[in-house]
Amino acid sequence: MDFFDVVKNRRTTNGPFLPDPVKPEHQRALVEAAAMAPSHFNSQPWRFALIDDKERIGEIARISGESMTKLMEDGTFWKRYRPYFRFSEAEMEERRDGIFIDQMPSVLKPFRKQIFSNTGQSIMNRFGVPKTLGEDNRKLVANSPLILAVMLDKNEYRPGELSGFYSVFGMGAAVENIWLATAELGMGIQFVSTPMEIPENWRRIEEIISMPDDLALMAVYRLGYVPEDKKRPTIDWQSRQRKRLSQFVFRNSCDVSEDDGAGLVDGSPEGFERDVRPGPGRADSL
Ligand SMILES: Cc1cc2nc3c(=O)[nH]c(=O)nc-3n(C[C@H](O)[C@H](O)[C@H](O)COP(=O)(O)O)c2cc1C
Numbered sequence: 129m130d131f132f133d134v135v136k137n138r139r140t141t142n143g144p145f146l147p148d149p150v151k152p153e154h155q156r157a158l159v160e161a162a163a164m165a166p167s168h169f170n171s172q173p174w175r176f177a178l179i180d181d182k183e184r185i186g187e188i189a190r191i192s193g194e195s196m197t198k199l200m201e202d203g204t205f206w207k208r209y210r211p212y213f214r215f216s217e218a219e220m221e222e223r224r225d226g227i228f229i230d231q232m233p234s235v236l237k238p239f240r241k242q243i244f245s246n247t248g249q250s251i252m253n254r255f256g257v258p259k260t261l262g263e264d265n266r267k268l269v270a271n272s273p274l275i276l277a278v279m280l281d282k283n284e285y286r287p288g289e290l291s292g293f294y295s296v297f298g299m300g301a302a303v304e305n306i307w308l309a310t311a312e313l314g315m316g317i318q319f320v321s322t323p324m325e326i327p328e329n330w331r332r333i334e335e336i337i338s339m340p341d342d343l344a345l346m347a348v349y350r351l352g353y354v355p356e357d358k359k360r361p362t363i364d365w366q367s368r369q370r371k372r373l374s375q376f377v378f379r380n381s382c383d384v385s386e387d388d389g390a391g392l393v394d395g396s397p398e399g400f401e402r403d404v405r406p407g408p409g410r411a412d413s414l
Pocket residue numbers: 138139140141142227318319320321322367368412413414
């Protein structure tokens with residue numbers, strides 16, 4: 129694929145992957161791509177664990193599903209992430225950021241706007257939405273052929289210090305290389321983030337991978353090959369819009385917004401909007 133096509137086609141895959149194991153050469157290509165990323169003083173502070181052992185994946189999946197149910201049931205998730213939710217296609221078009229749950233069972237649709245209120249929460253709980261999402265999430269993770277744990281060397285990662293910030297910056301670049309490589313390899317990738325929200329669950333994952341004390345677990349992803357037939361699940365969301373250049377770029381001084389206009393990546397004055405292929409399932413974490 130042309131570089132800009134890779135950039136444009138990179139996506140988060142929220143749906144199921146094919147059961148096929150990820151080829152060893154592809155696994156290595158991913159971590160080799162990560163290693164090409166820049167890091168301060170070439171410190172390469174990242175460490176990766178490639179997990180293709182079914183039993184460990186199953187345990188991580190259970191923790192992820194449980195975490196999802198808990199966060200959804202007690203309202204933590206909605207309270208924490210409320211600013212990122214959009215309620216209509218029109219709002220999404222105007223803001224061009226955030227995420228829009230565009231697919232849900234019709235019985236829930238009338239309550240879309242109340243989702244962040246106490247009433248909304250009790251309706252969701254009454255319809256068993258947290259349990260459904262938790263079980264969907266467990267299955268998605270359990271059926272992923274590869275889990276990737278991203279860690280930082282604690283000597284390089286000291287929160288609050290500038291070098292700690294640089295390390296996170298470098299890690300982000302490394303992860304983006306992996307993310308782009310998935311687009312090239314016909315693979316998908318998704319954060320397994322819910323356990324991170326619950327410190328004791330995050331520690332359980334550290335134990336599963338026998339992470340030593342001199343490393344810090346920063347992120348967990350699930351990966352696999354994306355099926356041709358991408359069915360949308362019952363609860364699904366989309367986030368394909370990107371801000372127009374005038375919404376995030378300035379020219380010379382921050383008083384002057386960049387003109388919108390055709391560029392190499394998007395080629396459309398309407399703002400970034402990638403091909404609207406029916407997304408892979410999105411009933412997973414958001
Ligand atoms: C730091 C970070 C955290 C994210 N956390 C999650 C997450 O918890 N679950 C998830 O499914 N996607 C997560 N994402 C993916 C974003 O939701 C996604 O990138 C965004 O909605 C744009 O969609 P796209 O990746 O398909 O372009 C995260 C992305 C980043 C960079």
